[in-house]
Amino acid sequence: QEQLVESGGGLVQPGGSLRLSCGASGSIWSTSAMGWYRQAPGKQRDLVAHITSRGTTNYADSVKGRFTISRDNAKNMVYLQMSSLKPEDTAVYYCYANTYGGSTYWGQGTQVTVSS
16 A cells, blocks of 8 residues: 655744654655645645655745755655744644656645744
Protein backbone atom coordinates (compact mmCIF):
# COMPACT_ATOMS: atom_id res chain seq x y z
CA GLN A 1 0.00 0.00 0.00
CA GLU A 2 1.33 3.39 -0.96
CA GLN A 3 1.65 5.82 1.88
CA LEU A 4 3.53 8.78 3.25
CA VAL A 5 4.54 8.73 6.90
CA GLU A 6 5.24 11.97 8.73
CA SER A 7 6.95 12.66 12.01
CA GLY A 8 8.41 15.53 14.02
CA GLY A 9 5.45 17.66 14.96
CA GLY A 10 4.77 18.87 18.48
CA LEU A 11 4.55 21.81 20.84
CA VAL A 12 7.23 24.49 20.71
CA GLN A 13 7.61 27.96 22.14
CA PRO A 14 7.69 31.03 19.88
CA GLY A 15 11.14 31.45 18.43
CA GLY A 16 11.84 27.74 18.66
CA SER A 17 12.58 25.16 15.99
CA LEU A 18 11.15 21.88 14.77
CA ARG A 19 12.07 19.48 12.01
CA LEU A 20 9.41 17.56 10.15
CA SER A 21 10.20 14.39 8.24
CA CYS A 22 8.18 12.50 5.67
CA GLY A 23 8.97 9.20 4.04
CA ALA A 24 7.36 7.49 1.08
CA SER A 25 6.82 3.77 1.43
CA GLY A 26 5.20 0.97 -0.46
CA SER A 27 5.16 1.38 -4.20
CA ILE A 28 5.88 5.13 -4.15
CA TRP A 29 9.35 4.43 -5.38
CA SER A 30 9.89 7.36 -7.71
CA THR A 31 8.72 10.82 -6.84
CA SER A 32 9.06 14.01 -8.81
CA ALA A 33 8.08 16.85 -6.54
CA MET A 34 7.54 16.65 -2.79
CA GLY A 35 6.57 19.22 -0.25
CA TRP A 36 4.43 20.43 2.59
CA TYR A 37 1.08 22.10 2.99
CA ARG A 38 -0.47 23.28 6.23
CA GLN A 39 -3.98 23.89 7.45
CA ALA A 40 -4.90 25.98 10.47
CA PRO A 41 -8.33 25.61 12.12
CA GLY A 42 -11.02 27.24 10.03
CA LYS A 43 -8.65 28.01 7.17
CA GLN A 44 -7.85 26.47 3.82
CA ARG A 45 -4.88 24.23 3.21
CA ASP A 46 -1.97 26.32 1.93
CA LEU A 47 1.34 25.43 0.33
CA VAL A 48 4.31 25.90 2.65
CA ALA A 49 7.25 24.61 0.64
CA HIS A 50 7.91 22.57 -2.49
CA ILE A 51 11.00 20.83 -3.83
CA THR A 52 11.58 19.13 -7.17
CA SER A 53 13.64 15.99 -7.72
CA ARG A 54 16.54 18.23 -8.77
CA GLY A 55 16.33 20.32 -5.65
CA THR A 56 14.60 23.43 -6.94
CA THR A 57 12.61 24.93 -4.09
CA ASN A 58 9.92 27.47 -3.53
CA TYR A 59 8.32 28.75 -0.36
CA ALA A 60 5.29 30.62 0.83
CA ASP A 61 6.18 34.25 1.50
CA SER A 62 5.22 33.82 5.15
CA VAL A 63 7.95 31.24 5.78
CA LYS A 64 10.79 32.48 3.57
CA GLY A 65 13.99 32.84 5.52
CA ARG A 66 12.66 30.74 8.40
CA PHE A 67 11.85 27.35 6.88
CA THR A 68 14.08 25.13 4.77
CA ILE A 69 12.89 22.18 2.72
CA SER A 70 15.25 19.40 1.69
CA ARG A 71 15.01 15.87 0.38
CA ASP A 72 16.91 12.62 0.15
CA ASN A 73 16.08 11.08 -3.21
CA ALA A 74 17.72 7.76 -2.38
CA LYS A 75 15.44 7.35 0.63
CA ASN A 76 12.39 9.10 -0.83
CA MET A 77 12.36 11.38 2.17
CA VAL A 78 11.50 15.07 2.47
CA TYR A 79 12.25 17.30 5.43
CA LEU A 80 11.08 20.68 6.64
CA GLN A 81 13.36 22.52 9.04
CA MET A 82 11.34 25.22 10.77
CA SER A 83 13.05 27.97 12.74
CA SER A 84 11.95 31.21 14.40
CA LEU A 85 8.52 29.71 14.76
CA LYS A 86 5.57 32.02 15.37
CA PRO A 87 2.12 31.32 16.82
CA GLU A 88 0.66 31.81 13.34
CA ASP A 89 2.66 28.77 12.17
CA THR A 90 0.35 26.62 14.28
CA ALA A 91 -1.39 24.17 11.96
CA VAL A 92 -1.58 20.59 10.82
CA TYR A 93 1.25 20.04 8.36
CA TYR A 94 0.72 17.62 5.48
CA CYS A 95 3.40 16.06 3.37
CA TYR A 96 2.70 15.31 -0.28
CA ALA A 97 4.49 13.56 -3.09
CA ASN A 98 3.90 13.67 -6.81
CA THR A 99 4.98 10.71 -8.92
CA TYR A 100 6.19 10.69 -12.49
CA GLY A 101 3.08 8.68 -13.27
CA GLY A 102 0.91 11.65 -12.37
CA SER A 103 -0.37 10.56 -8.97
CA THR A 104 -0.31 12.59 -5.77
CA TYR A 105 -0.05 11.05 -2.33
CA TRP A 106 -0.66 12.69 1.03
CA GLY A 107 0.49 12.03 4.54
CA GLN A 108 -1.87 11.82 7.47
CA GLY A 109 -0.81 15.18 8.88
CA THR A 110 1.23 16.16 11.90
CA GLN A 111 0.25 18.85 14.39
CA VAL A 112 2.59 21.76 15.00
CA THR A 113 1.64 24.06 17.87
CA VAL A 114 3.60 27.21 18.62
CA SER A 115 2.64 28.58 22.00
CA SER A 116 4.17 29.83 25.21
